[in-house]
Amino acid sequence: MPKYFYFVATWNWWFRYAFSHAGLKSTTTNLGDGTVIHCWLPKAHTHSKPNLLLIHGLGANAMWHWGDFISSLIPHFNVYVPDLVFFGDSYTTRPDRSRAFQARCLMALMEAQGVVKTTSIAGISYGWFVAYSMVAQFRERVEQVVLCCAGVSMEDKDLEEGMxxxxxxxxxxxxxxxxxxxxxxxxxxxxxxxxxxxxxxxxxxxxxxxxxx
Structure with a gap:
């Protein structure tokens, strides 16, 4: 069945329209190591605004997790909304699947887009763990971090003990x-x-x- 007949594809279409209408544009950035990152970023970067990187969680692309918040955030921030590697239109030929690798990809994306100032980060669920890794690796580049729906103190033994x-x-x-x-x-x-x-x-x-x- 062609994609344009998919029920859920209409959600993607609507989010693409909403993101574009709000002032963002869809881009792909080749990081030069077999990794390509898709990201929604400002059509016009405003230097007087702080930068905000929004990192989605598992089971969705960036639009699905952040679509309801974009219109409220864009007046106050230069908003960057990437797809993590293997989600949406981001991918890599490298074997690394770690959160640290995801974090390095996102920082490389921001640098490739000319974002050299500090950046605030908000991460949902798995996205928070990627955000934490960004802080650990690039502390001087991160201004503030917002945690959303993340089990930050969960350990492997919690699963084993039946939590x-x-x-x-x-x-x-x-x-x-x-x-x-x-x-x-x-x-x-x-x-x-x-x-x-x-x-x-x-x-x-x-x-x-x-x-x-």
Whole structure:
């Protein structure tokens, strides 16, 4: 089925329109080491505004996690909204999958875009761990950090001791089938009506969001 018939693809279309209408443009930056980072960045950088880097979490591209906040942030910041490697339109041929690598890619992106001043960072869920790694590696370049929905004190033993209803966070947070997607909905929504969601819609969500990559 062509992508323009996908249910979920209409969300991407709407977010692209909203981001562009708010004053951002879609760019791809080749970092020169087999890594390409896609990012929404200001059409016109305003030097008097502080810079703000927004890092999304697992299971989505940048637009999905930050789309509802863009219009409120842009009047006050030069906003940069990248896709992490292997999400959205960002990718690499390198074997590194660490948070430290993600952090280095984002800092290289900012430098390639001419952002040499300090940057504030907001990270959602997994994005917070990438943000923390940016602070650890580039402390002099980071002004402030905002944590959103991140289990900063969670340890491996917490899973082993049964803190969560799943044995593997990767399996829970990166569902690759409609059945696993329903399990995720059951775990994360207060009153989920997950049984009523058609499998075709959930498959569509998995494909378009990049969870099968």
């Amino acid at each position: 969560f209803l799943v044995r593997s966070l990767d399996e829970a947070l990166l569902p690759r089938s409609p059945e696993k997607m329903r399990e995720l909905m059951h775990l994360t929504f207060v009153k989920p009506n997950y049984k009523a969601v058609p499998s075709c819609f959930l498959n569509n969500l998995i494909q378009v969001s990049g969870l099968l990559y």
